[in-house]
Amino acid sequence: METPVGVVDLGRARENVERAVTYCQAHGIAWRPHVKTHKSLEMARLQLELGATGLAVATAHEAEVMSAATGDLLLAHPPASAAKVDRLCGLPRTVDLKVGLDSIEVLRPLARGAAAAGRTFGILVEFDAGLGRTGVVEPAEAVRVAAEAASLPGVRFDGLMFYPGHIRMPRSRQAGRLARLSERIGAFVAALRQAGLPPRVVSGGSTPTMWESHLLAGVTEVRAGTCIYNDRDIVGMGAAAPEHLAYTVLATVISVAVPDGAVVDAGSKALSRETLGSGAPGYGVLFDRPEVIVRAINEEHGILDLSGTDWRPTVGEQLRLVPNHVCVSVNLHDHLWGIEGGDSAARPVWLEGRGRLRVPAGAGPPCAPTRSASKW
Secondary structure: OOEEEEEHHHHHHHHHHHHHHHHHHHOOEEEOOEEOOOOOHHHHHHHHHOOOOOEOOOOOHHHHHHHOOEEEEEEOOOOOOHHHHHHHHOOOOOEEEEEEEEOOHHHHHHHHHHHHHOEEEEEEEEOOOOOOOOOOOOOHHHHHHHOOOOOOOOEEEEOOOOOOOOOOOHHOOHHHHHHHHHHHHHHHHHHHHHOOOOOEEEEEEOOOOOHHHHOOOOOEEEOHHHHOOOHHHHHOOOOHHHOOOOEEEEEEEEEEOOOOOEEEEOOOOOOOOOOOOOOOOOOOOEEEOOEEEEEEOOOEEEEEEOOOOOOOOOOOOOOEEEEEEEHHHHHOOEOOOOOOOOOOOOEEEEOOOOOOOOOOOOOOOOOOOOOOOOOO
């Protein structure tokens, strides 16, 4: 393989999906995985075939692509522009689209567009679970947005949505924050019920909190997506074990000239520059030698720290790197290679959901690979 390139262990990915489905079914929770991690129709269909109830997306392009896999989609990102609303209204009629939002300013144009197109979108009112990013802060504000949704043509009020992105510590230390979050969920649900607007859906979840989702009272579905591949961060928090790592970046050693170091051809444009909130150093580790970290990166260079090991790679040797954050790394590649266990044979895993803009028919580069024109 020409490097750097993302590699997916397809057997491990399938086992990770089965693990998520088994957990959710055991606790009576629906699993609606977020496709931002894999960006792939193949992986989305695998999740659905094994028991996922629908998909979560972040962009209009992801919604368009994933509508080929399921008619049950949640856009977990407020569509705050007319262009995005237009694209959502153009989705196939078979798609039941839910939209997460936190303001009437986004709700009303969405409702007008849907009504004009003869459609009805479900609305999940997002509340801030503690991250301080998006979501209404007070239950009264959730009631106000929900009541507006219930009164407008083109939309229907379906329930609540939240993202516990502030809970990013080892599982053994999550209990206190999960308990407080459960109380917060209860306050929003109670306020809506008192207003005559009981939520049918309470959508939450993240991979770091995935396996404690049953502790959050009232949650009906979780949107954990990273758990299909996992990464260094997820393993470090104990939400996955090393044997659950299904994604690596294959890189080639290009230099060993500097003592106690080696340089590979995977830099920030293959791994990303994301660091770990826990303060752990580096931008990734070797898959089979986690004591070797990617100490520094430039755009096309990854610098390995060999000071803590007697192992020394050679120029031309290929290595597999585990990035800190898999979702960002996947998005940096044109396609991935899928392998089955230790089999040396590989096949492409396409990233149809990558990108944002609608591309007019015939506007792609003449050499662009397609399923029909090339098998790579």
